[in-house]
Amino acid sequence: MIPLTHFLIVSACLFAIGLYAVLSRRNAIMVLVGIELMINASILNLVAFGRYDKTLYGGQVFALFAIVLAAAAVAVALAIILNVYKFYKSVNPEDINHLKD
Amino acid sequence: MTITALVFYVFATVAVGSALLLVTLRNIARALFLFFVVLFSVAGLYVFALADFVAITQILVYVGGVLVLMLFAFMLSNKELLHDLQLGTSQLFALPVWQSVLLAASLLTVLIYAALQLGNQEPGWVLAARDEGTVLSPADSNVQQLGLQFMTRYVLPFEVVSVLLMMALIGAAHLSRKEATP
Amino acid sequence: MLSTVLTYPVLAALTAVALPLLAFLLSAALGRRARSGSIAVASISLSLVAAAYVFGQVWNQESIRVQWEWFTVGSHRFLVGLTLDNLSAMMLLLVCVIAWPVHVYSVAYMKGDSGIHRYWAYLSLFCFAMLGLVIADNLLLMYIFWELVGFASYLLIGFWFTKESAVQANKKAFLVNRIGDLGFLIGIALVYSHLGTLDTEALTATPETFPATWHTVAGLAFFLGAMAKSAQFPLHVWLPDAMEGPTAVSSLIHAATMVAAGVFLLARIHPLFDGNTLMVIAVTGTVTALVAACFALTQYDIKKILAFSTISQLGFMMVGIGIGLFPVALFHLATHAFFKCLLFLCAGAVIHQMHHVAESQQHEIDPQDIRNMGGLRRHMPVTFATMLIASLALAGFPFTSGYLSKDALIVHTFEWAALQSGFAKVIPYLLLAVSALTSFYILRLLAKVFFGSFRVGLKDTSMLHEAPLSMRIPMVFLAACSLFPLFSMHPLNDGHVWLMQGLTTTVSSLPPLRLLHLAVPVLTTLATCVSAMMAWRWYVSSRYPLKTDSLPYRWSYNQGYLNPFYEWVIVRPLLRLSHFLFWMDLRIVDGIVNGLASLGRSLAAAASWMDMRIVDGLVRLSGKVAWWLGNLFRRLQTGRVQHYFTTVFLIILVILIYHIVVLL
Numbered sequence: 016m017i018p019l020t021h022f023l024i025v026s027a028c029l030f031a032i033g034l035y036a037v038l039s040r041r042n043a044i045m046v047l048v049g050i051e052l053m054i055n056a057s058i059l060n061l062v063a064f065g066r067y068d069k070t071l072y073g074g075q076v077f078a079l080f081a082i083v084l085a086a087a088a089v090a091v092a093l094a095i096i097l098n099v100y101k102f103y104k105s106v107n108p109e110d111i112n113h114l115k116d
Numbered sequence: 117m118t119i120t121a122l123v124f125y126v127f128a129t130v131a132v133g134s135a136l137l138l139v140t141l142r143n144i145a146r147a148l149f150l151f152f153v154v155l156f157s158v159a160g161l162y163v164f165a166l167a168d169f170v171a172i173t174q175i176l177v178y179v180g181g182v183l184v185l186m187l188f189a190f191m192l193s194n195k196e197l198l199h200d201l202q203l204g205t206s207q208l209f210a211l212p213v214w215q216s217v218l219l220a221a222s223l224l225t226v227l228i229y230a231a232l233q234l235g236n237q238e239p240g241w242v243l244a245a246r247d248e249g250t251v252l253s254p255a256d257s258n259v260q261q262l263g264l265q266f267m268t269r270y271v272l273p274f275e276v277v278s279v280l281l282m283m284a285l286i287g288a289a290h291l292s293r294k295e296a297t298p
Numbered sequence: 299m300l301s302t303v304l305t306y307p308v309l310a311a312l313t314a315v316a317l318p319l320l321a322f323l324l325s326a327a328l329g330r331r332a333r334s335g336s337i338a339v340a341s342i343s344l345s346l347v348a349a350a351y352v353f354g355q356v357w358n359q360e361s362i363r364v365q366w367e368w369f370t371v372g373s374h375r376f377l378v379g380l381t382l383d384n385l386s387a388m389m390l391l392l393v394c395v396i397a398w399p400v401h402v403y404s405v406a407y408m409k410g411d412s413g414i415h416r417y418w419a420y421l422s423l424f425c426f427a428m429l430g431l432v433i434a435d436n437l438l439l440m441y442i443f444w445e446l447v448g449f450a451s452y453l454l455i456g457f458w459f460t461k462e463s464a465v466q467a468n469k470k471a472f473l474v475n476r477i478g479d480l481g482f483l484i485g486i487a488l489v490y491s492h493l494g495t496l497d498t499e500a501l502t503a504t505p506e507t508f509p510a511t512w513h514t515v516a517g518l519a520f521f522l523g524a525m526a527k528s529a530q531f532p533l534h535v536w537l538p539d540a541m542e543g544p545t546a547v548s549s550l551i552h553a554a555t556m557v558a559a560g561v562f563l564l565a566r567i568h569p570l571f572d573g574n575t576l577m578v579i580a581v582t583g584t585v586t587a588l589v590a591a592c593f594a595l596t597q598y599d600i601k602k603i604l605a606f607s608t609i610s611q612l613g614f615m616m617v618g619i620g621i622g623l624f625p626v627a628l629f630h631l632a633t634h635a636f637f638k639c640l641l642f643l644c645a646g647a648v649i650h651q652m653h654h655v656a657e658s659q660q661h662e663i664d665p666q667d668i669r670n671m672g673g674l675r676r677h678m679p680v681t682f683a684t685m686l687i688a689s690l691a692l693a694g695f696p697f698t699s700g701y702l703s704k705d706a707l708i709v710h711t712f713e714w715a716a717l718q719s720g721f722a723k724v725i726p727y728l729l730l731a732v733s734a735l736t737s738f739y740i741l742r743l744l745a746k747v748f749f750g751s752f753r754v755g756l757k758d759t760s761m762l763h764e765a766p767l768s769m770r771i772p773m774v775f776l777a778a779c780s781l782f783p784l785f786s787m788h789p790l791n792d793g794h795v796w797l798m799q800g801l802t803t804t805v806s807s808l809p810p811l812r813l814l815h816l817a818v819p820v821l822t823t824l825a826t827c828v829s830a831m832m833a834w835r836w837y838v839s840s841r842y843p844l845k846t847d848s849l850p851y852r853w854s855y856n857q858g859y860l861n862p863f864y865e866w867v868i869v870r871p872l873l874r875l876s877h878f879l880f881w882m883d884l885r886i887v888d889g890i891v892n893g894l895a896s897l898g899r900s901l902a903a904a905a906s907w908m909d910m911r912i913v914d915g916l917v918r919l920s921g922k923v924a925w926w927l928g929n930l931f932r933r934l935q936t937g938r939v940q941h942y943f944t945t946v947f948l949i950i951l952v953i954l955i956y957h958i959v960v961l962l
Contacts, residue, residue, distance in 0.1 A: 016254075017124050017164050019242075020235035025128045025161065027227035029135055029154075031220040034947060036139040038216035038940050044144060044190060046940070048151055051182065052135055055158050058174075062167040067242045069250040072265045075258065078162075078170045082177050083277050087284035089182045093189045094291035108939050115937025219947055226954050 022063035029056035043096045043106040047089065054085045124164050131157035148187055155179050166252045169259050307355040308364050311382055311433055314348035314390060317341040318425035325419035335408075338418040339401045342425060346394040349387075349429075356387040358800055363435060363499065381435035381499065384800045388632070389432035389562055393555050395779075396635050397425050399772030400550040403643055406768040407546050407650065417457060417544070424450035428555050432562065437486050437496040440563065444482065444527070447556050448475045454551060455543040467539035474536040478526020478560075485519035488512055489570070501570050510572070517575030520567060521582075528560030528612045531586040535861055537609055541601040545649060548601060549642030553608050554635035561615045561631050565624040577722065580620025584725050587613030589858065591735035595742075596855040599666045600645050603743050607692065608638055610732060617729065618707050621714040625801035630703040632797060633785065637691035637700055640776035644685035647765035647773070648674060648747060655762070668746040675748035677762040680770050682748050684777040689744055691780040693737040693826045696819065699785050702795060704733065708818050730818070734825035741829050745837040790819065 029052055036049025058078045065074015096106060103111050131154050138150040155178050162171035245251055252258075266274050304312075321341035328337075356362060365379030380386075401421065408414050427446035434440040449472075456468030490496055492508050508516070524530070529537040540552050551557070564571075564579070571579070587610045594606035611634050618627025651674070652665035663670050675682040691700030711726040752762075764770070778784075786795045853859070934945065 016166075017121065018235065019238070020231050021124065021128070022161070022165060023231035023234060024228055025132065027224055027231060028132045029158070030227065031224035032132070032135040032139055034223060035216050035220040038219065038944050038947070039213040040139070042144060044186070045139075045147060047186070048138065048147060051151070052138075052154065055155070055178075058170075059158060059161060059165075062162050062165045062170055064242075066166050066252045067245040067250070069245070069252055069256070071269070072258075072261055075167050075170050075262060076265055076270050078167065079173055079262075080273060080277055082170070082173055083281065086177050086182050087281055089185060090288040091284050091291070093185065094288040097189075097193075097292050111939070112937030114935075116932040116935040215944065219944060219951065223947065223951050223954075226951065226958065229958065230954075 019063055019066075022059060026056045026060040026063065029053075029059065041107050041109060043099065043108055046108060047092050047096070050092075051085060051089065054081060054088075058082060058085075120164070124161070127157050127160040127164070131161065144190060148183070148190060151186075152179060152183050155183060166254060166256070167258065169262050303364065305362065307352050307362055307382055308380065310348040310351045310355075311380060311390065314345040314352065314394065315426060315429045315433065317345045317348070318422040318429065321422035322419050322426060325415060325422060328415070330415050333414050335401070335405055335414070335418045338422045339405065341422060342394065342397050342401045345425070345429065346398050349390045349394040352382060353387045353391040356382045357384060365435065376438065376496075377436065378439055379435045380433040382433065385562075385565060385628070386433045388628070388797065388801070390429060392632055392635060393425070393428050393432065396554045396639050397428075397550060399643070399775055400546050400639065403549075403646070403769050403772040404544075404546040406766045407646055408544060413457065417454075420450055420453045420457070421547075421550075424454065424551060424556075428559070431559055435498055437489065437498065437567075440498075440566075441479075441482055441486060444523075444559065444563075445479060447559060448472065448479070448527070451475075451540070451551050451556055454547040455540045457543055457547065461542065463539075464542040467536075467542040471536040471540050474533050475526050477533060478523040481519045481522025481526070482563075485516050485523065488516035488519060492516075498566055501567055513570075513572050514574050517571045518578060520563065520570070521575060521579055524560030524564050524616075525582065526560075527563075528557050528616070529586075529609045530560075530582050530613065530616060531589050531609075532860065534586065534590065534609045535857075535864060538602050538605045538857065541599070541605050545601065545642055545646030548605075549639045549646070552605065553638035553642050557608060557612055558615075558631045558635065561612070561619065561627055564616075564619045565628055568619070568622075568624050576620050576622055578620075580617050580722070580725060583613040583616025583618075583620055584728050585613070586610070586616065587732045588728055588735075591732045591739065592854050593857050594739040595735065596851055598668050598746075599664070600648065600668050600671075600743065600747065601642075601666055603668075603739060604638070604641055604645060607641075607736065607740065610736060611638070611692070614704070614707055614729070614732075617711060617725065621711055623710050623714075625798045626703075626706050626710055628801055629785075629795060629798045630707055633691065633699040633703040633780070636776055636784075637688040637698070637780040640684060640688040640773060640780060641692065643769070643773050643776065644681050644688065647678065647681045647769055650765065650769075651678065651762050668743060670753055671747045672750040672753045673748070674752070674762065678748075678764050680764055681773070684773045685748070686744065687777045687780055689740045690826075692740050693829075694733060694819075694822045695826055696790055696823060697782055699780055699782055701790075701819070701822075702782060702786055704822070705815075705819050706795070706798070708733070708822070709815055712818070730821060730825075733822050734829065737822075737826040738829040738833065741826075741833040742837055745833045749834075750837070 033049045033052030033054075033056060036052060037046050038049075040046050040049060058081045061074045061078045061081065063074075065072065065078065068074050099111060100106050105111070134150045134153040134157065138147050138154060141147045141150070155174065159171040159174040159179075162168070162174060318338075318341050321337050324337055361381065361383030363379060363381045365377045368376045368378035370376065404417070404421070408417055411417065424447065427443050427450055431440060431443035431447060434443055452468045452472045455471050456464050458464050486496060489501065492512060493500065526533045537552060537557070541548055543552075590606045590609035590613060594603050594610065597603045597606065611630070615627045615630050615634070618624065618630060648671065649665050652663075652671065655670075656663050656665045687698065691698035694701045694704040708726060708729050711729055715723045715726045765773075785797055856862075934941070
């Protein structure tokens with residue numbers, strides 16, 4: 016079958032790309048998308064290793080939970096973004112700097 | 117190069133390529149649709165990892181739920197929400213910020229290196245599993261096993277997650293309520 | 299004999315000494331209330347009685363010695379005690395007998411003086427010290443009383459301390475006496491180190507253990523002490539200045555008793571002297587006698603004439619010691635005490651009268667200047683008579699006591715000189731010359747004071763009257779003692795003098811020259827008569843042939859320029875030295891101290907700078923560094939989430955790389 020490393024490399028690429036999106040995008044929604052990408056990469060990783068766990072199915076179960084949590088996170092995050100926009104009148108993370116020194 | 121491998125590579129390329137495109141486009145709508153593509157490709161990759169239930173769940177929950185939610189939120193929001201200001205004059209592409217690129221690239225390098233090392237020297241539990249033969253095969257029925265596991269071993273996290281989802285629901289609903297106008 | 303038994307003579311001697319001390323303490327305690335002097339007079343009277351008793355018990359009897367433990371230094375034991383032999387008994391009685399008339403005289407002389415309470419106290423102190431001196435049995439005790447006598451003399455010379463000249467005089471007296479005390483101390487040290495004891499009796503026993511040179515040095519050291527106290531040349535300079543004190547004081551201290559202390563000391567330790575020392579003593583005595591007599595010739599202050607006369611007669615006494623016959627010297631001391639004291643008391647009476655005259659005049663006249671006096675024999679007959687007797691005694695006229703002592707001295711000197719060689723042969727002839735000079739100056743004084751007419755123009759001479767009774771009685775008493783019957787039954791021969799017979803301890807080794815006993819008195823009497831005629835002619839008839847500004851006259855009048863010499867050679871260099879030492883102390887010693895202080899101050903300043911700049915600087919530096927670091931790190935707090943994310947992932951990256959590189 017597909018060797019483990021292939022999955023890991025793909026997962027690494029997705030993770031790096033998601034990281035790039037989180038760090039550099041000027042729109043909060045894009046940052047959210049980046050986070051989702053990273054979560055997806057990690058789920059892929061879990062599933063890839065889960066192939067070797069027939070007794071406990073730990074990898075796949077964890078992956079399922081991760082998916083659920085990612086969904087919850089998106090929902091809450093969008094609500095937060097809405098509120099942030101109401102207050103700051105902007106979704107640019109760079110403008111939300113009231114906690115700066 | 118078997119068919120399996122080829123298909124796998126296709127899916128992998130699509131996923132990574134869409135992801136790259138996704139993070140460089142300035143248009144958010146297009147980005148979200150590309151995200152849709154990424155999610156589907158990743159679901160295909162799950163199948164190759166012999167996690168079919170996870171793949172289906174991915175499509176159902178992620179694509180059908182999360183992505184749709186994001187699209188709705190995006191489409192039905194203000195004009196200002198759609199702006200994605202970036203430095204530079206390019207209309208189509210968001211110019212990459214070099215620090216982030218550098219960091220992502222370094223992290224990528226490290227992770228790939230680690231992956232390759234893993235290929236050379238797999239973890240003990242993996243080798244043991246391979247020896248004992250407790251490795252998933254395509255003929256296995258995942259769903260039944262997953263269901264059994266969920267109801268016995270992982271029942272507590274299962275219940276907790278449902279409570280969590282309820283909290284998220286309530287929280288999101290509360291956060292996005294309309295303020296009573298004075 | 300050594301004992302600690304307090305027999306009656308011992309007790310009497312102790313009483314005689316202690317009574318004036320008690321009088322002194324009582325007078326000092328009473329202060330201004332002791333104006334009448336009755337305490338002092340009473341004490342001296344009782345002392346006189348006690349001394350007379352002691353004399354009666356001890357004269358020509360066995361001598362008495364009493365000793366007690368005094369103190370111990372390491373292994374050296376010092377005893378204190380008194381010795382009552384012929385010498386000390388005689389001196390005890392003599393001092394009391396002279397002091398008593400002086401006390402009585404002072405009652406009238408010092409009447410009305412504002413400081414009279416001090417006078418009585420000091421006089422009693424002096425009597426105590428002098429009496430203690432004569433009965434002390436060891437040299438240390440004698441030294442203590444010696445110093446005390448000097449101190450009492452200082453106090454009394456400077457009695458009228460508001461007068462600048464009196465203050466200078468008493469300082470001078472004390473300082474010159476100090477030189478002598480140094481000699482005394484050196485002598486004590488030498489005696490103790492070589493003989494191991496300070497007992498005067500022990501000194502007579504073993505002088506052989508003394509190495510020769512140290513023997514001479516010790517003798518000369520003691521003679522130095524006696525030189526200063528008994529005003530020998532060249533340490534006599536204090537005695538003329540000491541006339542600043544009251545006349546009664548001059549009569550007691552500086553004529554009869556204190557100045558005789560030196561002679562007494564030499565008599566006490568006479569076994570200690572070897573031939574060289576004795577020769578030095580004799581020569582010094584001769585020089586003193588001669589020089590002082592020359593100085594006395596031209597003085598016109600009545601007290602100064604008498605002072606120089608005292609110095610001259612002390613020289614005679616020293617010659618007596620020097621020829622090895624201390625009984626002769628002591629005999630002369632005794633007779634001199636009487637007539638010199640009397641001379642001073644008479645002078646005091648005259649001065650007393652002249653004070654009255656001076657007060658009545660518009661311009662200042664010196665009451666002691668004999669050029670202002672004259673013809674006083676008509677106004678003061680008793681004074682004149684007593685002074686005449688005293689003058690004749692001084693000149694050595696027959697039938698006086700002075701004749702006996704001076705005659706004995708000169709004759710024995712001739713006998714001694716016959717055994718000597720070299721310049722010592724001249725000494726007796728010089729003494730004869732001094733006798734002649736003595737006669738001249740004293741008769742000059744008599745002529746100028748009592749004969750002729752009163753030189754100060756007075757409208758009314760009735761203010762000049764005789765001295766009061768309490769002054770006359772002591773004078774008459776002393777005059778009586780100045781005549782021969784007190785000392786010898788034979789008026790012209792000194793072989794029967796009981797005093798000398800009592801004091802002679804060894805048989806004289808001088809072969810007697812019978813002829814001298816005739817020749818010498820004849821010569822001296824002749825000289826006296828010639829002097830009388832000259833004095834009459836020159837001073838009464840005012841036919842003065844000599845020039846008063848010739849060099850010998852000026853040399854004599856200025857006391858041989860000895861005082862200016864001392865001033866230039868000794869006093870000024872010493873003052874310069876003391877100024878220099880003061881400067882050194884101020885600049886160098888204090889400079890070092892101040893320098894150290896400024897060093898300390900600069901060290902303190904440096905430490906303060908270091909503390910401020912470096913130590914505080916370090917503290918402030920650390921504060922600044924912390925601030926700078928914080929400022930640096932605060933840039934991380936941008937408030938932007940993506941930056942925080944970047945930081946987190948950067949760190950994770952670093953950790954991963956670390957794990958990969960280091961651990962794998």
